[in-house]
Amino acid sequence: MKIAVVGCGGMGRVHALEFAKMPNVELVGVCDIVPELAESLARQTGTSAFASFDAMMSSVKADIVSVAVPSYLHKELVIQVAAAGKHVICEKPIALNVEDAEEMVRVCEANGVQLFVGHVVRFFPEYAQIKHQIDAGQIGKVGVANAKRVGAHPGNVKAWYKDTDKSGGVIVDLMVHDIDFMRWTLGEVKSVYAMNKYDDDMDYALVTIVFESGAVANMEGFWGYPGSFHYAAEFAGTAGLVQSDSLKAQSLQIRKSGAEADGGNFVEIPQSPGYRNPYTVELEHFIGCIRDGIEPIVTAWDACRALKIAAAAQESIRTGKAVLL
Ligand SMILES: NC(=O)c1ccc[n+]([C@@H]2O[C@H](COP(=O)([O-])OP(=O)(O)OC[C@H]3O[C@@H](n4cnc5c(N)ncnc54)[C@H](O)[C@@H]3O)[C@@H](O)[C@H]2O)c1
Secondary structure, three states: OEEEEEOOOHHHHHHHHHHHHOOOOEEEEEEOOOHHHHHHHHHHHOOOEEOOHHHHHHHOOOOEEEEOOOHHHHHHHHHHHHHOOOEEEEEOOOOOOHHHHHHHHHHHHHOOOOEEEEOHHHHOHHHHHHHHHHHOOOOOOEEEEEEEEEEOOHHHOOHHHHOHHHHOHHHHHHHHHHHHHHHHHHOOEEEEEEEEEEOOOOEEEEEEEEEOOOOEEEEEEEEOOOOOOEEEEEEEEOOEEEEEEOOOOOOEEEEEEOOOOOOOOEEEEEOOOOOOOHHHHHHHHHHHHHHHOOOOOOOHHHHHHHHHHHHHHHHHHHHOOOEEO
16 A cells, blocks of 8 residues: 655654554655655655655655645645545545535545545544443443543644634634544534634633434533643443543543442442554554445544534534524
8 A cells, every 4th residue: 555645744744654654555755845844754754755746646656645734725635636546534624614525525436536534533542432332331321421622722833723714723623523523422413502712822612512312512622721732521321421531640431320330339440441542543444444445433424524513613603503403
């Protein structure tokens, strides 16, 4: 499997370094409009550097192209990759609006190529465990969920993140991880209500989703948080609670309540699953899907649905009303 990477910033480096380590995968080139970034990543990974997508595509033969450019360029690049007949791995968010996202999926389908979107939270071991425990009925029927994801403003380092027309802001860029995870775990969404505090230093959003199942999820996203980056999720069900908090050393905890619990009403069963880098797991999975012809854990249509929920949250902020989906 031959892979090329477009964009050698933060995520492009993650992708290229992962591909360079994988067996049966050859990183055939990396490109960036800032040539020094491409050159230094190429040196580190033993591949070729290019100063543009066109130069790279005319020089290398790739089966898959990873698109890790700023979000406002995803559509343009994904459509070019699909037109060249290559499979695409695109970072999240798939696009900045639902129309663009759906067009990207259709263009990939029309060109017979796969489009994978990097909703990496599905590949975090603790989040995968939460989903697994809920699916197995360990906490009964979920009634209420909470999630948060907070950290420094990425726009302090990379200016394009502060331009909402380029990044989508904290809901579309950051909270979309939790939105996708909630939808994966709790099903389709009935309505969305949101509020935010937005200025150049702080982009904070609080989003409440009501699911068709009747469950409610509250999500917080915060760019400009003065502490360290962290994330947490908690699901309360009729038979117990499952929670994860990246600030805790033991990040995954499950508590079972009721008659089946040992030694009384409430027993805690801590688990610490072997932790693999979620980006390794995600990218290996996408490559495996192409090689073995299997459906990915997260489809491009899932990415469109997550973006649609994020867009509904933005509409709710504009109108001050809940948005029905
Ligand atoms: N999955 C995750 O956990 C995660 C984390 C961070 C960022 N992201 C996403 O990854 C994407 C990239 O974010 P980033 O933080 O790496 O950005 P970045 O600014 O660090 O890197 C983007 C790179 O793309 C290059 N570039 C711009 N236009 C180009 C073009 N036409 N051709 C080639 N290169 C071009 C830029 O010069 C820059 O080096 C965004 O969509 C972001 O939302 C995902």
